Amino acid sequence: MKILAIESSCDETSAAVLEKNGDGIVVLSNITATSLEIHAKTGGIIPENAARMQVRYILPVIIEALCTSENRRQKSKDKSWDRARTILKQDIDAIAVTYGPGLIGSLLVGVETVKTLAYVFEKPIIPINHLLAHIYANYIQTINYKLQTINFPFVGLIVSGGHTDLLLFNKHGKYEWLGGTRDDAAGEAFDKVGRILGLPYPAGPEIERRANLVVQTNIKFKSPIISEDNFDFSFSGLKTEASRYIEKSGVTSGGGPQTPLLNEVCYATQKAIIDVLVKKTLKAAEKYNCSTILVGGGVSANQTLIDQLKLNAKRSNLNPEIFSPEKIYCTDNGAMIGAYALLNYSEVNWSEIKANPELYFA
Numbered sequence: 001m002k003i004l005a006i007e008s009s010c011d012e013t014s015a016a017v018l019e020k021n022g023d024g025i026v027v028l029s030n031i032t033a034t035s036l037e038i039h040a041k042t043g044g045i046i047p048e049n050a051a052r053m054q055v056r057y058i059l060p061v062i063i064e065a066l067c068t069s070e071n072r073r074q075k076s077k078d079k080s081w082d083r084a085r086t087i088l089k090q091d092i093d094a095i096a097v098t099y100g101p102g103l104i105g106s107l108l109v110g111v112e113t114v115k116t117l118a119y120v121f122e123k124p125i126i127p128i129n130h131l132l133a134h135i136y137a138n139y140i141q142t143i144n145y146k147l148q149t150i151n152f153p154f155v156g157l158i159v160s161g162g163h164t165d166l167l168l169f170n171k172h173g174k175y176e177w178l179g180g181t182r183d184d185a186a187g188e189a190f191d192k193v194g195r196i197l198g199l200p201y202p203a204g205p206e207i208e209r210r211a212n213l214v215v216q217t218n219i220k221f222k223s224p225i226i227s228e229d230n231f232d233f234s235f236s237g238l239k240t241e242a243s244r245y246i247e248k249s250g251v252t253s254g255g256g257p258q259t260p261l262l263n264e265v266c267y268a269t270q271k272a273i274i275d276v277l278v279k280k281t282l283k284a285a286e287k288y289n290c291s292t293i294l295v296g297g298g299v300s301a302n303q304t305l306i307d308q309l310k311l312n313a314k315r316s317n318l319n320p321e322i323f324s325p326e327k328i329y330c331t332d333n334g335a336m337i338g339a340y341a342l343l344n345y346s347e348v349n350w351s352e353i354k355a356n357p358e359l360y361f362a
């Protein structure tokens, strides 16, 4: 089974071709166009801008993904629409696409494009929940990341720019929502503090880089609701706390030299976010007796988060194994949509799919 998978829920436009090889999910191509430069200028995503760029990118990205999937084996340089059309017609069994959650304009670009392709080429559609796909990025087999045995039940931690959720997966397609953020998402907290600090959007990677430079600091921000006996999170207070500290101490990047104090604020912000994520995720694993934890979403690219999860897991009685996707599959990408589709195959006709920006967990 070979599928074409499309992701366009937020600011990325991505297409991938994947196939199932035994239990392994193999990515034959994964092409992503980003409009980050535009969002960096506006300090965040303006939905209209994101969707306009996606209208421009969607077909070139699909053509490139289809042609590259074949070129891997045949070394052909042909990247024309004609070649892509032949591959789609002959080799692709179904088309997977994110139908929610996300920005409505962005989702519509992917969904409507796929509807048209599915109708014209008579292919079934596999509608995908973007959030669940972040967790399934862990199933992608790569050269340095051979397929591991992922045992059910497992705990899934989704940490992205828009969401923070803990789920219990009992088997493919059968999961239970344990808790999530009551306000801002973990990635959003990184981005909002970064914005106050004058760091470029998205601020997560830059905050991590700066935090890594800090050896010692006395700055400490609270990890909200860390002691509550639930699986919920709350990050909006952190932004306020960091903002007050920044105002009081006069820390800014201002385009000038990196100040040690600015890096320390980054360290304290990252630590406050990570501490609560680690504590509640391990608590969930313990409560539901899970020996495996899968992390996914843009913030799972944060190495300190993964290291801290592993370190604290080792110290716990259960000692669960921690998995996170290869870095390129942490942030939004088409391959993760395909991975979820191949392991949870459920097709609909072209006329039965509808973008749903509010989609959550069924």
Ligand code: KG4
Binding pocket: 010, 159, 160, 161, 162, 163, 186, 187, 188, 190, 191, 202, 203, 204, 205, 208, 297, 298, 299, 300, 301, 302, 303, 330, 331, 332
């Ligand atoms: O999953 P994603 O690409 O998009 C959404 O579905 O939201 O996540 C983007 C988020 C941004 O908030 C970004 O700041 C954060 O992931 N992020 C990171 C890192 N890399 C990306 N946060 C912390 N550390 C990182 N290394």
Ligand code: ZN
Binding pocket: 130, 134, 160, 161, 297, 298, 331, 332
């Ligand atoms: Zn995402």
